[in-house]
Amino acid sequence: xxxxxxxLCKDPLFQLNLAIWLAQPxxxxxxxxxxxxxxxxxxxxxxPLLALPPDIRLAVSEKLDCQEGARPDLVLExxxxxxxCILECKTSSFGPASTKPASQARTLLLIAGxxxxxxxxxxxxxxxxxxxxxxxxxxQIKMMENTLGILAxxxxxxxxxxxxxxxxxxxxxxxxxxxEYSDRIKKFLNFIEDSPVKILTFEAETDPRPLYFIPYDPxxxxxxxxxxxxxxxxxxxxxxxxxxxxxxxxxxxxIIFAIEEILNSATFGVYEVWEDNETKKHIxxxxxxxxxxxxxxxxxxxxxxxxxxxxxGWTFNLKDTExxxxxxxxxxxxxxxxxxxxxxLQPTLFDDIMEN
Amino acid sequence: MTVSDISKEIKxxxxxxxxxRCLDGYSAERMEELDERKTKCPLxxxxxxxxxxxxxxxxxxxxxxxxxxxxSGQIDENLYRILDTxxxxxxxxxxxxxxxRYFVFYTLHPSDKxxxxxxxxxxxxxxxxxxxxSGLTFNVLWERVxxxxxxxxxxxxxxxxxSIYQVDSEIYEEDEEEKEISLSLDExxxxxxxxxxxxxxxxxxxISTVKESLSxxxxxxxxxxxxxxxxxxSPVGRGGHDFYHNGKVTNRSGNFRDHRSHIxxxxxxxxxxxxxxxxxAWYSMYKETVTMPGQxxxxxxxxxSIIFNESLSKETFDYWIKSTFGRVNNRFRLWGNPIILGPxxxxxxxxxxxxxxxxxxxLTDKHLIAIxxxxxxxxxxxxxxxxxxxxxxxxxxxxxxxxxxxxxVEQSSKGVKYEPKY
Numbered sequence: 001x002x003x004x005x006x007x008l009c010k011d012p013l014f015q016l017n018l019a020i021w022l023a024q025p026x027x028x029x030x031x032x033x034x035x036x037x038x039x040x041x042x043x044x045x046x047x048p049l050l051a052l053p054p055d056i057r058l059a060v061s062e063k064l065d066c067q068e069g070a071r072p073d074l075v076l077e078x079x080x081x082x083x084x085c086i087l088e089c090k091t092s093s094f095g096p097a098s099t100k101p102a103s104q105a106r107t108l109l110l111i112a113g114x115x116x117x118x119x120x121x122x123x124x125x126x127x128x129x130x131x132x133x134x135x136x137x138x139x140q141i142k143m144m145e146n147t148l149g150i151l152a153x154x155x156x157x158x159x160x161x162x163x164x165x166x167x168x169x170x171x172x173x174x175x176x177x178x179x180e181y182s183d184r185i186k187k188f189l190n191f192i193e194d195s196p197v198k199i200l201t202f203e204a205e206t207d208p209r210p211l212y213f214i215p216y217d218p219x220x221x222x223x224x225x226x227x228x229x230x231x232x233x234x235x236x237x238x239x240x241x242x243x244x245x246x247x248x249x250x251x252x253x254x255i256i257f258a259i260e261e262i263l264n265s266a267t268f269g270v271y272e273v274w275e276d277n278e279t280k281k282h283i284x285x286x287x288x289x290x291x292x293x294x295x296x297x298x299x300x301x302x303x304x305x306x307x308x309x310x311x312x313g314w315t316f317n318l319k320d321t322e323x324x325x326x327x328x329x330x331x332x333x334x335x336x337x338x339x340x341x342x343x344x345l346q347p348t349l350f351d352d353i354m355e356n
Numbered sequence: 357m358t359v360s361d362i363s364k365e366i367k368x369x370x371x372x373x374x375x376x377r378c379l380d381g382y383s384a385e386r387m388e389e390l391d392e393r394k395t396k397c398p399l400x401x402x403x404x405x406x407x408x409x410x411x412x413x414x415x416x417x418x419x420x421x422x423x424x425x426x427x428s429g430q431i432d433e434n435l436y437r438i439l440d441t442x443x444x445x446x447x448x449x450x451x452x453x454x455x456x457r458y459f460v461f462y463t464l465h466p467s468d469k470x471x472x473x474x475x476x477x478x479x480x481x482x483x484x485x486x487x488x489x490s491g492l493t494f495n496v497l498w499e500r501v502x503x504x505x506x507x508x509x510x511x512x513x514x515x516x517x518x519s520i521y522q523v524d525s526e527i528y529e530e531d532e533e534e535k536e537i538s539l540s541l542d543e544x545x546x547x548x549x550x551x552x553x554x555x556x557x558x559x560x561x562x563i564s565t566v567k568e569s570l571s572x573x574x575x576x577x578x579x580x581x582x583x584x585x586x587x588x589x590s591p592v593g594r595g596g597h598d599f600y601h602n603g604k605v606t607n608r609s610g611n612f613r614d615h616r617s618h619i620x621x622x623x624x625x626x627x628x629x630x631x632x633x634x635x636x637a638w639y640s641m642y643k644e645t646v647t648m649p650g651q652x653x654x655x656x657x658x659x660x661s662i663i664f665n666e667s668l669s670k671e672t673f674d675y676w677i678k679s680t681f682g683r684v685n686n687r688f689r690l691w692g693n694p695i696i697l698g699p700x701x702x703x704x705x706x707x708x709x710x711x712x713x714x715x716x717x718x719l720t721d722k723h724l725i726a727i728x729x730x731x732x733x734x735x736x737x738x739x740x741x742x743x744x745x746x747x748x749x750x751x752x753x754x755x756x757x758x759x760x761x762x763x764x765v766e767q768s769s770k771g772v773k774y775e776p777k778y
Contacts, residue, residue, distance in 0.1 A: 025636075025658045025757030031718075031725060034758075043655045206698025211718050211727055213655065215705075229695075236693055236705040240714045243691060247712030248482050250423070265714075268655060268729075332684070335693055 010137040012089035044077035093144040112163025131164035138169030218279035228341040235336035237266040258313035366447035379612040387610030404487035404603035408733040454778040487603035494583035496765040507564035514585035521676040555579035582750035629768035633734040658757030665751035
């Protein structure tokens with residue numbers, strides 16, 4: 001396995017899926033050591049859009065570079081202590097002068113403060129405590145914590161309060177992935193184990209990644225190699241959804257696949273929460289081309305049974321058992337790995353027409 | 357009794373009570389014949405079946421059967437007379453609907469005919485499946501046999517484990533598909549000579565003797581964890597009820613009412629187990645609405661982890677993957693394109709081809725991890741466990757989340773309510 005595991009540790013999608021696995025109920029020291037779960041942390045929300053309350057927006061206006069709202073990758077909760085951990089995954093650290101990430105970090109630091117209960121809609125201010133944590137490669141966490149310290153001071157400077165903050169470092173050590181964290185995080189989240197904690201052990205020549213809950217995110221920067229693999233995982237999941245829908249149908253039938261439905265099923269509903277921008281258009285284009293690829297590799301006769309209509313999506317007409325069996329046979333033989341997974345998709349003039 | 361006689365007998369039944377009386381009398385006659393070692397007619401057999409469609413959206417079972425050309429003549433609210441119009445208008449047996457999800461098919465036809473008929477029924481309908489009783493479940497049911505029966509009674513246990521992935525034998529796998537339901541201990545003359553671990557044997561002894569030895573034997577020889585058939589001794593006479601791993605139950609007692617009671621007992625345990633499995637293992641994104649700013653996505657569920665007692669050799673692992681995902685008709689009934697992540701690790705974002713539901717798997721030489729999206733019947737998990745115990749590792753440990761599956765079965769068997777749904 002030639003995959004660079006050091007690079008993988010810095011990959012935000014790997015970090016996000018790892019964080020989800022750390023919160024899954026599992027037995028200890030078997031697959032992924034469920035550090036979060038054992039400490040009482042569970043997933044509160046994936047990719048929620050959190051908005052600053054109006055008075056805070058007015059208070060920061062022209063004083064602090066903040067966003068009106070932010071969408072962290074993950075929010076974890078500890079039910080027993082009413083604490084929340086806002087998690088954001090990053091390839092590398094950034095300084096206080098980095099416009100976009102610093103602005104997002106200020107917003108999330110504010111949200112992690114006393115306003116958290118209100119922002120989450122759980123009650124009035126100061127009912128819950130929050131901590132903002134960044135996941136990153138372990139060599140990035142020192143700079144990251146410095147930056148967060150400076151940004152928290154900026155918030156203090158305008159007489160507002162930030163929440164706690166810290167960083168998780170993902171580190172490769174021989175055949176183990178370690179998770180490093182500060183005493184501050186350990187104390188706040190009631191971790192029983194001292195940093196670093198062995199969270200994953202893997203064998204030589206083996207990629208340590210777990211099964212991906214979230215297979216793809218067009219909003220993040222990945223290496224070409226990672227993007228190709230994640231695109232393949234996305235396609236495999238789409239294919240499994242299509243095969244399962246066709247396989248279970250009663251004959252004769254017509255099945256309609258809308259892009260939104262396909263993407264939601266392939267991402268456990270996370271597609272729905274992505275901001276509707278160019279990247280979301282990109283992923284819709286990706287899926288459209290993928291379905292076109294599937295269709296184009298079928299026998300000519302079968303192709304006639306698949307139609308695309310911009311408002312409805314793809315309709316598969318399964319008029320008899322013969323068509324059903326042949327359709328299933330040919331789709332089942334389709335191998336996403338044979339596609340050009342690094343292909344750049346350029347917007348076309350017809351994108352909007354295709355969608356509307 | 358000829359096939360035509362059996363068909364006529366079934367046709368003549370007009371009420372639930374008459375069916376019970378008929379099968380009770382018939383069972384008593386067969387017991388007498390068994391005593392004289394001269395069985396003239398087939399024994400009563402029951403098949404526990406499950407409707408695997410999404411809960412609440414399940415079709416009526418009569419509709420499912422009618423698509424296959426099988427007519428269900430209603431006898432009373434929950435009982436049907438089953439006529440297969442494809443087989444010269446032959447009556448096959450009775451179908452008792454316990455709940456929209458579970459039903460039992462009772463028949464008098466000979467084993468080979470009935471087994472084939474039920475197997476084809478399940479194969480041809482993605483909405484139906486057998487009730488799968490894994491070795492782990494049988495080990496807990498054995499504990500119940502110990503509690504329910506006197507120590508001097510005889511128990512029959514059949515163990516089946518075949519390491520079919522230890523050799524690359526395509527012929528073997530295809531042939532076995534045919535033999536899957538009817539499990540005979542007799543070997544004919546035409547037996548292929550292959551070298552791999554294959555344990556298939558029957559243990560008949562007093563309960564007290566088996567109780568003393570079984571756990572020790574299991575610790576020494578792992579295939580003994582792979583129980584695939586267990587007899588519940590009848591409390592009202594000799595003989596008992598033989599439960600098979602695929603939900604078949606043969607009445608080797610003289611009492612049909614007691615036979616039915618045992619089926620209901622095991623069915624209730626299975627029902628409870630299924631509810632617990634699905635409640636814990638189903639992965640879904642739960643939308644939670646809070647006052648502001650809108651809907652939150654909450655991931656709920658738990659992975660299914662199967663940990664092998666012994667690591668698989670590279671050859672066995674490779675053959676398991678090749679044989680499962682390289683063949684349309686494979687033992688695990690799975691589809692997927694393996695993503696190779698190492699010499700002994702693959703990920704598969706695939707489909708359970710029996711139920712046509714997505715299932716995501718991590719397969720290594722040491723474990724199997726499954727993510728089951730909501731809506732996938734818990735039955736998928738039980739079938740997976742059955743197959744792993746039978747063909748990969750009989751002593752594998754299974755966890756749903758951080759809870760051991762064995763504990764879950766124990767809890768299910770203790771949780772049978774005094775006033776159940778059926």
